[in-house]
Amino acid sequence: MTEMQVTPSFRLAYVPGVTPGKWARVWSERLPDVPLALVAVEAADGEPTLRAGDADAGLVRLPVDRTGLSAIPLYTETTVVVFPKDHWLAAAEEVTVEDLAEDVVFHPLDDTLGWERLPGRPAIERPATTADAIELVAAGVGVLLVPQSLARLHHRRDLTYRTMADTPQSQVALSWLEDRTTDLVEEFIGIVRGRTVNSSRGRGQTAAAAQPSEKQQPGSGKDAGRGAGKGAGKGKAVGGRPAAGRTATGGGRPRGGSGSSSGGSAAARRGRPKRRG
Template identity: 65%
Template sequence: MTGTEETPAPPAAPGFRLAYVPGATPAKWVRIWRERLPGVPLELVPVPAAEVADVLRGGGADAGLVRLPVDRTFFSAIPLYTETTVVLVPKDHAVAAVEEVTLADLADEIVQHPLDDVLEWAERPPGQPAFERPATTADAVELVAAGVGLLVVPQSLARLHHRRDLTYRTVTDAPGSSIGLAWPEERTTDEVEDLIGIVRGRTVNSSRGRTQAPAERPAKKAAASRKGGTGRQPQKQAASGRKQGGKPQGGKTQGGKRGKPRKRS
């Protein structure tokens, strides 16, 4: 062995990969993860909504913030929140003059319906269909900016594709889009359990979290035993003025005679 040989570097700590779809905002949960689990690197993996299921199936991520629903025969999922649905319009459009609209208000408008639409329509999208469906939501936004129709999307996507020449208004009776945490059920690891606790708002000492302090339960048992685990309290002898299980002794002397009552001052 020579003096020029280098000590091999220690292996990198295993990380956790969290996929997220456009519009999902993992920042708050990422911050909490890094505070609680500084030794487990968290990698964010941006994935199109239409591809996230395949990425999770193939092991490209350990869990994902996805748009629901997902295949519940393969994935476990926790709903997190449902977004408001809005219509994206040019700033000089008549819709921009009101606070909110209904689907009926859009009946005569051309409404773009991109191939990656994330809203679940019961029958068909509102309004009049465009001559051709754009491939992506980003393409549909460009068409709206060019004055070719409107676009109905979750509010987060309207914000994601913000342009100075466009605005949006709430559509009161449109379906919402729900964001959830999903992961392959057969790969529910300790790190997945930690993430579940974080997104559900559990504290670090939550009884259902993996990060629970191990001494918490023994401490509770010890406290219970100090209070009398059998439900019986120890009985005091002569100092209490009572015989164990008997009557007060203050009325008679040892010889069985009554003593003179003490004068009260």
């Protein structure tokens, strides 16, 4: 019986507020034969999902336990305060911690900001989720501080928000298990870092390496011409170095100019392909 070949796929977990759509589009263009499955998880479930092997990589919020996990910080979000549109804070362009001294500030159990000391007055109890806290804000009971992406995610017509100054911020990172750094993981790392297909460390790089560029082929292209045209003196250049005994007269150092050995070395350096990260 012939064994069935399993089509490779890539599972990407992401927490609320993170929008992986732009990277998913690049993936589908670059690897159309590898399906990308987006797995939405709660903020607290990002790291456990990766450790359980339920996703190949994840867009999570820091901090995470780096034991056995790799994490590449991608961006830091602005912190905002969410409140009803008729709240007096609506007149401000930016809100400070002192401005919230008399307001009840909710601290949901799925908070992503990691407060050491929450500003304002504490609520009687902590809401279970950010969504629950938003409902309480809409009821005019208090205000809520969240990353801007979460304020947009839970947008309501009767609520608005303002940027907060001097407050903790949430950082989003790409994370995966260290011992599962596959070619597909490397491919996604390249995508989020903006690498081109040729500079990717995954399958794109493998395909590019199979077809060496003109610079990598000895004796071809402009680099070969540079080596011959800028050789040292009358000697014949071999591998970018002038032939022995022909670089200078009188046993001294060769002088600069088109006939110097430095020209040959520079040509050799220019002809050497750069190592890509």
